[in-house]
Amino acid sequence: MLVEIDNLSIAFPSPTGDSLAVRGVSLKLGAEKLGIVGESGSGKSLTARSILKLLPPQAKVAADRLTFDGIDVLRAGEATMRGIRGRRAGLIMQDPKFSLNPVMTAGEQIAEAWRAHKKGSQRQARAAAIELLDQVRIRDPKRVAGAYPHELSGGMGQRVMIAMMLAPDPEMLIADEPTSALDATVQAEILRLMEDLVARRGMALILISHDLPLVSHFCDRVAVMYAGRVVEELSAAGLAQATHPYTRGLLDCMPTLSHPKPRLPVLARDPAWLT
Amino acid sequence: MSDTPLSLRDWLLTDTPESRRQAAWGRLYRLWRDFRGNGLAMAGLITVILLIVLSLAAPLLATHDPATQNLANRLAKPSAAHWLGTDELGRDVYSRLLFGGRVTLGMVVAVVLLVAPLGLVIGCVAGYVGGAADRILMRVTDVFLAFPRLILALAFVAAIKPGVTSAIAAIALTAWPPYARLARAETLTIRNTDYIAAVRITGASGLRIILRHVVPMCIGSLVVRVTLDMSSIILTAAALGFLGMGAQPPSPEWGSMIATARRFILEQWWVPTIPGIAIFVASLAFNLLGDGLRDVLDPKQR
């Protein structure tokens, strides 16, 4: 198992005592694609980021077990974590506009990521950057390598971001809503690209999203989170057989083209789901 | 509201206020709670309040008439009779300091009351209306910004006649451009937000949008800037006084007190040093207060 999470809880101090954002989550991940789905505030991003120890400083983390490839993340120091972050596990965020450096060209940023882990010459790095841009299926990698982030479209920027994360040959990618800032046509391309890369390189992928059908379409397994808990874990193919009323409610309340509903069913939140 | 079973604190902190007034007080109380947590800022606030109270109560607290001369007892050391000694004309420094605070702090308050609304309105109008109005207003602002504050104020006072009123006018004349710039910059970002678009959609007039929706958003950063600026206004007022362009003798003013006593700095150092300390304390207090207010009011810093 690459990642093992057992009974993870994350709390934030507030004036009225600690408020739990993640309550007793357990997950296991091998070389597969895991989707974590939930609404805003369900704790899905925090859970995934805890693996890289990328949490806000005031967060209080506790777990019976939280390991990445056998390394105890909870007790690991910053130096160990730096060896994991970026090098062995990459993080792709929602909006490439905010995660790319605006004053460096795309090529320079990828080359820098590559050099930081591979220790090659400038020239090798530049060649590697163009090779990576080609891998993320950018048609004209030389031109894109010389472009600044503001000259790139959203989909292009996200490809550059993925190329950067692939530079050190990571074993795992965490994609936090990687396509929610993108158009539907681009979204499908990016997801297909990630699916393909993950399969070819034998990487693990954690895809975090609020979009249940989308995630189940691209992942092997889906964990549905609600209010800091995993309420249901399913194989993606078995989505239609979901039993938890929350999962069912999420599926039902979406308008669809193929099954018109005169009125959308509204999700009735049961307080029992919290226990 | 004391007839409610709730404590005042609960009333202020409730998530479900029952009136506009309660909601507004609740917001203020939350700001105050944040502010109270900042020790330095509280020290600044307390010092400022103390200085104002001391100045207002000067007639009660003064031990002597600030204008009464006693040439037989000039440049005396601090003693039981004269707590902070006497100046070159034998006047009681402690009493002059109290009355001088009225002049100096009064000048600062007057300048701020003149300058802040002026800068705010000019900046908001320029930023919201844009186009030619913006260009004209901002070029005028730039012209005033281009002069060093003290030199422009000096020229202005020299052209009229030295005195407290012209010093206030002179400082005001040089102090408003930064506020206009600040308010304009804020307005430019506010202007394009959806909540202003939503007000425009209601059909509200430009003036109404500026006064009721844009200005309240600018006030926070303006208050911060004003408190941070207080110290420099005090220093400018003191500098004008020092150069004989501000308050005229025998009226006590901290700057002119230093100016007239500077000859004695080596032998009777306390005579010019004591008003200097007053200026220093007042400037520092306003600065600390401004820093604290920024932490609470300026959303960009959070």
Place this chain on the structure above:
Amino acid sequence: MIDIGDLRVRFGEVEAVKGVSFHVARGAAFGMVGESGSGKSTVLRALSGLNPDWSGRVTIDGVAMTPRRGRDFYRRVQMVFQDPYGSLHPRQTVDRALSEPLLVHGIGDIDRRIRAALAEVALPAAARFRYPHQLSGGQRQRVAIARALMSEPEVLLLDEPTSALDVSVQAEVLNLLADLQARRDLTYVMVSHNLAVIAHLCPMIGVMQGGEMVEQIGVDDLRAGRTKHPHTAELRALSTELEEA
């Protein structure tokens, strides 16, 4: 009710909307779908008077519109914005936001109207004196809808009204919009990137691409796949592909 002919909008050198025409009957709902940069929101902004730099023909209820609109126009046409976090003034309570349109139009009986408006969008009366940051995203969008309804408009322009919301909240807001339309006989023009959302609320849909409306299609034809333009077919395929999963 709304008639638009050859609407063009320029931003400097770029023509963002290149001659769009459509018609919306009174009490109907017209949807515009397209990707970012397709010009769908620009059309809505020109219609709302927020962007005065357009040319072409815009008539509402038989009256030709000029780029600058009077107060009367805003009494009859209102808009709901995409981001409920950004469309409410952060320093104003719900009460203040709702009373503003009434004050602007000189409508009296403010207290009763605000209470009625809150009830109509199913917000608790206790929400009246809260600030936006004390409300959830769905509650904020309800406030924005209530604000748009204060002046009792006939036309509501909806700019991605649910895309910043979680799906469960989206369902509630869509239901609310459907109820309001039925109850008040409102005319809707709605913009979204989500074809399923548009199709849920609008019987007639205009597909935008590159500043042009490439196809106008009835919702039954769309559901049945009787599309004429390849872009419509592509958007439809992307939407149904996920539904089959």
